[in-house]
Amino acid sequence: MPKDVTAELESEELVPPAEPKAAHAPLDAAAESQADLSAEINALGEAYRRALKDGAQPETQPRLDYPPYRSSILRHPTKSLQHADPETIELYSPAFGHQDVHALESDLTIQHNGEPQGERIIVAGRVLDGDGRPVAGQLVEIWQANASGRYIHKRDQHPAPIDPNFTGIGRCITGPDGSYRFTTIKPGAYPWKNHLNAWRPAHIHFSLFGTEFTQRIITQMYFPGDQLFPLDPIYQTIVDQDARDRLVATYDHSLTEPEWALGYNWDIVLTGPKRTWTENEAYGDAGDEE
Amino acid sequence: MSTKLVPTPGQTVGPFYGYALPFEKDNELLAPGSPGSIRLQGTVYDGAGHTIPDAILEIWQPDAKGNIVQRTGSLVRDGYTFTGWGRGAVGNSGVFTFTTVNPGPTKPGAAPFISVALFARGLTNRLFTRIYLPEDTEALANDPLLSSLDPERRSTLIARRDPDGGLTWDIRLQGEDETVFLDFQ
Numbered sequence: 001m002p003k004d005v006t007a008e009l010e011s012e013e014l015v016p017p018a019e020p021k022a023a024h025a026p027l028d029a030a031a032e033s034q035a036d037l038s039a040e041i042n043a044l045g046e047a048y049r050r051a052l053k054d055g056a057q058p059e060t061q062p063r064l065d066y067p068p069y070r071s072s073i074l075r076h077p078t079k080s081l082q083h084a085d086p087e088t089i090e091l092y093s094p095a096f097g098h099q100d101v102h103a104l105e106s107d108l109t110i111q112h113n114g115e116p117q118g119e120r121i122i123v124a125g126r127v128l129d130g131d132g133r134p135v136a137g138q139l140v141e142i143w144q145a146n147a148s149g150r151y152i153h154k155r156d157q158h159p160a161p162i163d164p165n166f167t168g169i170g171r172c173i174t175g176p177d178g179s180y181r182f183t184t185i186k187p188g189a190y191p192w193k194n195h196l197n198a199w200r201p202a203h204i205h206f207s208l209f210g211t212e213f214t215q216r217i218i219t220q221m222y223f224p225g226d227q228l229f230p231l232d233p234i235y236q237t238i239v240d241q242d243a244r245d246r247l248v249a250t251y252d253h254s255l256t257e258p259e260w261a262l263g264y265n266w267d268i269v270l271t272g273p274k275r276t277w278t279e280n281e282a283y284g285d286a287g288d289e290e
Numbered sequence: 291m292s293t294k295l296v297p298t299p300g301q302t303v304g305p306f307y308g309y310a311l312p313f314e315k316d317n318e319l320l321a322p323g324s325p326g327s328i329r330l331q332g333t334v335y336d337g338a339g340h341t342i343p344d345a346i347l348e349i350w351q352p353d354a355k356g357n358i359v360q361r362t363g364s365l366v367r368d369g370y371t372f373t374g375w376g377r378g379a380v381g382n383s384g385v386f387t388f389t390t391v392n393p394g395p396t397k398p399g400a401a402p403f404i405s406v407a408l409f410a411r412g413l414t415n416r417l418f419t420r421i422y423l424p425e426d427t428e429a430l431a432n433d434p435l436l437s438s439l440d441p442e443r444r445s446t447l448i449a450r451r452d453p454d455g456g457l458t459w460d461i462r463l464q465g466e467d468e469t470v471f472l473d474f475q
Contacts, residue, residue, distance in 0.1 A: 062299055062414040062415050064413070069302075069412070074337040075342070075463050075464065076463065078464055089374075092360065094375030096365065101365065139365075143309070151306040153305070155305060213350045214418065216348070218409055219301045234302060269296065270298070
C-alpha cells in the first residue's frame with residue numbers, strides 16, 4: 001500500500017463519519033475494499049498454515065507486524081525483541097486492593113439513574129498463571145461499546161445512539177480462586193476506518209495484571225459465532241486458529257440467571273510466572289482483604 | 291508442577307481507552323513538587339518520525355532506596371503512599387509525563403531502572419522496556435541486559451538528566467533509533 005494512503009487512513013481512523021450514512025457513500029477509488037483486505041488476510045493465514053505443516057512452532061500471540069491492520073504498519077518494532085531475564089522489580093507486580101476498587105464497579109448496568117438499553121449479560125471466569133495457579137487479589141479492568149456499538153469516547157463519532165445509562169467501564173479485584181465477574185450489556189459491532197466497510201466484531205477490552213509485571217496484558221474478549229471474525233484484521237493479527245479461539249467466550253447456561261441475564265464464561269491465562277519459589281514469599285498474597 | 295497452560299493472546303488497546311484506563315493522579319506516583327519528586331517526560335514516535343497521540347504507558351519501579359513496594363492504593367491515591375506504579379496517556383503531541391522518584395538500586399552496585407509497559411492503537415500487543423538512570427556508569431556497564439546490547443542500541447534505554455533534575459526518555463517504535471523492547475519468555 002502506498003505511504004500517502006497509509007497516512008490518510010491513519011488520520012481518518014480518528015475521525016469517523018460525522019454524518020449518518022457517510023459509510024454508504026459510493027465506492028471511492030482510494031478506499032480499499034473488504035475483498036482486498038480479506039485477500040491479504042487469507043494469504044497470511046495460508047502461509048502460516050503451510051509453515052505449521054512444515055513443522056513451525058504455533059504462534060500463540062498476535063503478530064506485531066500485521067499489515068492488514070493498517071495502523072500497525074508504522075507502529076511495530078522492526079528489530080526482533082531483545083530476550084531478557086526479568087529482574088528485581090519485573091518479578092513483582094503492583095498491588096491493588098479494595099481501597100482501589102469498589103465492589104459495585106463490577107456492575108456496568110447500575111452506574112446511572114436508569115437501566116441501560118440492550119441485552120444484559122454476565123461475564124465471569126478466572127485469571128490463571130501459566131502453571132494453572134489462580135491469580136488472586138489482582139486488578140481486572142474492562143471497557144466496551146454500548147449495545148449499539150457506540151463508545152462514550154469523544155473520538156467515536158459513529159452515528160449510533162449514545163446510551164445515557166451506560167458508560168461501559170468496569171473494574172474488579174479477583175477472588176482467592178482468581179475469579180472475576182462482571183454484569184454488563186452485550187456490546188454491538190461497530191464500523192471503523194481500516195478500509196471501506198470495516199466492522200469490528202463485538203468485543204470487551206480486558207486489562208489484566210499477574211503476580212509479576214512481565215505478565216501484564218491488555219486484550220479483547222469476543223462472543224461465540226461472530227460472522228465478522230474472518231473479516232477483522234485486528235482479530236486476525238493472531239494467525240493461529242487455536243490461539244484466536246482463546247479470546248472467544250463460551251456461552252454458559254449455568255452462569256445465566258433466570259429472567260435476568262445470559263452468562264458467558266471466559267478464563268484468562270497469563271504468561272509465566274518466572275519468579276522462583278525461594279523468591280516467592282509474597283506469592284498468593286491477595287492484597288488487602290479488608 | 292502442573293502442565294503449562296498456553297497464555298491468552300494480547301490485542302491492541304485500540305483508540306478508545308481514554309475514558310476507561312486513565313484515572314485521577316494516574317501519573318503522579320508522588321505529588322508534584324514534593325521532596326524528592328522528579329519529572330519523567332518523553333515523546334512516543336512512529337516509524338515515520340511522527341508523534342503518536344494515542345499511546346498509554348505504565349511505569350513500575352522501586353522506591354528511592356531500592357525497595358520494591360507492595361502497597362495498594364494506586365487507583366485512589368492518598369497523596370502520601372508511594373505504590374511504585376503509575377499510568378500515563380500521551381497528549382495530542384505524543385508527550386507523556388510522570389511525577390516519580392529516582393529509583394534506587396535493588397542491590398548494591400545494580401543499575402537502577404524503571405520497568406515500562408507500552409500500549410497504543412496500532413500496536414497489536416503490549417511492549418516492555420526499561421528506563422535506566424544515566425548516572426552510575428559503572429553499574430550501567432555491568433548491567434546484564436545493557437551489556438548484551440550493541441552500544442548504539444543501549445542508549446535507547448538510558449534516560450537523559452535534565453538541568454532541573456528531571457528525566458527525559460523518548461520511545462521510537464520503529465526506525466533507525468528504534469527503542470529496545472524486551473521479550474521475557
